[in-house]
Every structure is written in C-alpha cells, then in structure tokens.
Amino acid sequence: MIRLVRAEWTKLFTTKVWLGLLLGACVMVIGFSVLFTSFAGNAESGIPAVGTPLYEKLALATGANANILFLILGIIGMTQEYRHRTATPTFLTTPRRGQVVVAKLLAYALVSVVFALIVVAVNYVTVVIHAGARGAAPSLNGDNLEVLLSSALALVIYAVIGVGLGALLKNQVGAIVGGLVYLFVVEPVIRSIPATSGAYKWMPGGGLEALTATFEGPELLGAWQGALLLLGYGLLAALLGTLLAVRRDVV
C-alpha cells in the first residue's frame, strides 16, 4: 500500500495541477481575508469589528472557502485515470482496483494535510497583517488555533470527498461541474427553504458549517459530528464508486 500511495504522489507531482490548485487556494483565501477584514465593523455588512473575538473567529475560518479547490484536487486525482486513459496501465499494475482507490484516498488525504496547513497559515498571516494595520492583530490563542485547524481539517476531508466523488462518476468534467452546482446551487437552496432546512445539517455543506465557524445559520451538528459526517460522505462515495464504477470493464 505504501508503494501505491507513493505512486499516487509521483503522479500528482509530475504534473503542475497541484501547483495551480494550491496557488489558487492561497490567492482565494488572501482575497477572502482581505475583503472580510476590510468590511469588519461596517454596520451594513454585519461583520463584527476588528479586535472582537467573533471577528477573529470568522476571519480565521475563511480558509475553509478553499474547500472547492480541494474537492477539485481529489476529483482530478481520481478521474485523471479515465480522462487520460491511464486506468489501463494502472489497473494492469494493480489488478485489485479497490487498492488503487484506497491508495488515492490516503495519498490525497496526506498531501492535503500539508496543503491545508499552508492555506490556513496564509489565512492567518493575511489576517494578522491586515487586521494589525487596522488596529488589532489576532493572537494565536487556543480558540483561534482551533478555528484554523478546523478549517484545515475541513479542506482535507473535502479532498477525500473529491476522490470518492471521482470514483463514483469517473468523468472529470462531470464530477467537477456536478460538485460546483451542488455546493453553490443545490445546497444554498435547501439551506434557505424552511421546509428543507432541517435536513441541511445532515448534508455536506451543513457538516462543513458545523466544523468551521460561520455566521448564525440553521441548526447544525457539533463540530466533530460535522467532521465525521463529511468524512463519512467521502468514504461512502469512494466505497460506492469502487463497487459500482471502478470495478466496471475498462474498455
């Protein structure tokens, strides 16, 4: 299994996809942090003022917004095999295909730990500089550190979900578009409609919100429950994908 995980890392780092996604995630989180801090204390925006614990909690959770890029990282990691038709040599090398999926889950989870720590570090530094310039840089106290690490955990889990979703759908463009539509259209609708908002806490977006600090919203699970729910979705998708899609004939 270690061999297979290392093979996945070789695949990842011999193209530049990882660099684009990591830089994209950093740029994204810098943008969100700067915007958020700029409007902090602005009565119309509703964002609490710089220096308050709630502001710090929310500003340091913006890293979780990069979840979509980590989702894409996982999706590409799995679906590239089908898109570029390398599934044939990959499954010739490892005929027990479930092992390939497990290796990808492990490889992308571990790589995402490093990437996610970079993203939340960028988040923290950006907020420290910008909020510091506006009067009060957040300290790295226990609460703030917990927020940062929760964001990082969310990003890692989204990469796992991406691998699972990729295994289930196999089609790269379809999986990415489907993931985006789900996260930005379907879930917000479910979240906002009173009749369905009760179910929202059981959905991936609800799990993410539970794990990371957000504005007051619908009823949510506890942070750890949210994390387990998210991870469960990722592993369920990977399991179903292995059984239903990956085992299918490679034509």
Place this chain on the structure above:
Amino acid sequence: MSDLGFTVEPGSVTGFLGPNGAGKTTTLRMLLGLMQPDAGTATFNGAPYTSLPEPLRTVGAVLETAFHPARSGRNHLRVYCRAAGFPLSRADEVLVQVGLADAGDRRAGGYSLGMRQRLALATALLGNPGVLVLDEPANGLDPEGIQWLRGFLRHMAHDQGRTVLVSSHLLSEVEQTVDRVVIVGAGRLVREGSMEQLRSGADGAGTVLVRGPDVARFAEVLRADGAQVVQEDGTLTVHGSTPADVGRRAFATGVELHELRSRTSGLEEIYFQLTSGSEQFAAPSPTVQEATR
C-alpha cells in the same frame, strides 16, 4: 466473443489476427482482467491475471497508447516503478531498450504515435516479464519502426525464450514476425496453427495442381484412392495431398504429366478467405470449395 480457446507457447511469437471488430482487443482485455467475460477463464502459467502476485513481472501488456499529456515519458514510467516496487532506474533502462532515451524528459503529449507505441512498450517491459501481450503494436510506426519492432519481438521470443502474443488486423504486418497464428472473425476462432500450416493451404495439407494430356483417366485413379479432385479441361486440382504423393501415383499409373506443383495461394488470400463472409467461418474444407465451384 464466444467459445474462443487457444494456448500461446513460450519461445515463439504468436499473431492474433482478425479484421477490425473481430474482438481482438476485447479478448486481450479479458485476458488481462480489465474486462469480465460472461464465462470462461484466461490464465498465465495456470493463474488468472488478477491473482498474479506481481503481475508486471509475469505479463507485460501494451493495450493503450494514451498517456497523461503533461507528464514526461520518464515520469510516466516512474509512476509504475513506484506502484510495482521496482527501482526507478528501471524507467531509464527500458527507455534505452525502446530507443526513447533522448525523448524521456519530454512531455508525452508531444510524442508522435510511433513514440507513444515505444513508450507503451517500455511500460510493458518494466517488470522484465516472460509474457508480452501487444495490441496492434505496429500502428503508427514508420517503416523503420516496424523493422525495429519485428527484430525486437523475434529477439524477445527466439533468443530470450519469452512468450509473445501480438494482435493485428493486417496479416502482412506481422507475416515476417510471427511463428504461429490465431485467427478470429466475428468473435469466433477461425484458425489456429503455425505459419507453415497456414501457408500450405486451408487444411494443413496442400492443394496440388496437375496438368497433362490424359488427366481425366488420372482423376479417376485419384478419386478411387479417395482424393478430392476437381477437373477443369486439362487441369486437375487435388486437395489434401502433396506433389510427391500425386507424382508417385502418376508414376505408378503410368500417366503422362506436363505440370505438377503445389498451388500455394497467397497468404493474404487465405487470410481474406478465412475472415470474410460469415459462412466461411466454418473453415473452408475442400468439399465446401468444390461445392461452390
């Protein structure tokens, strides 16, 4: 595919032939565990591919000439070195073996079709396997590349004792390379045997052409012996015999002959007969040929 069964032996190159759509690629993918047959098994030294402990060390296969376009040829090979637990230096060795050493660091997306074939072959060679399975390996190769491939495959089989199975839809492409052929048409086995057997005619034994002034009497003699004979003016076509046997009988009978030779139809013609038209899939026996004349 239905009811297809054949065995491939070490030390020889076996051609797996059939027209496009005959099911060659499907058969090879079933052989390698990439597709599931409804029934039946394919084994390498007695074990199915998916149960081989180190499949790349047993079988090397070229089924796909597609690669991640942004990854270099060398890195592509390194991925599978990692996955199979081979040292990364194997990637460099096989690049040299297939003549891609200078192109190893270029993106595979920029490779020509011939270079892709070579890279795919290099991937198959990573585990130094005893069995090579190649699907249309000559596609996209220039004449020089085809020449090289012929020599390479023969070296692999004859000098190194490996088992080589190579598919093609063109007999002429592999004619000079293969020792044995397995011919399929419409998903069924049409013929299996050595090139010699295929060359000598439809049924292993040859067809003999006889001309002379009094062949009508000789035809009676041969028919009395139980031979299949077709008479056309002063020419006899004797199926399932050899010039030596026919000549001996003529000498014993005292018949004057002006010509006696084995009628070898061109290989391409035989191959075409074997694979065209579904009624021919039952392997044209001499009686069938006679009936259609």
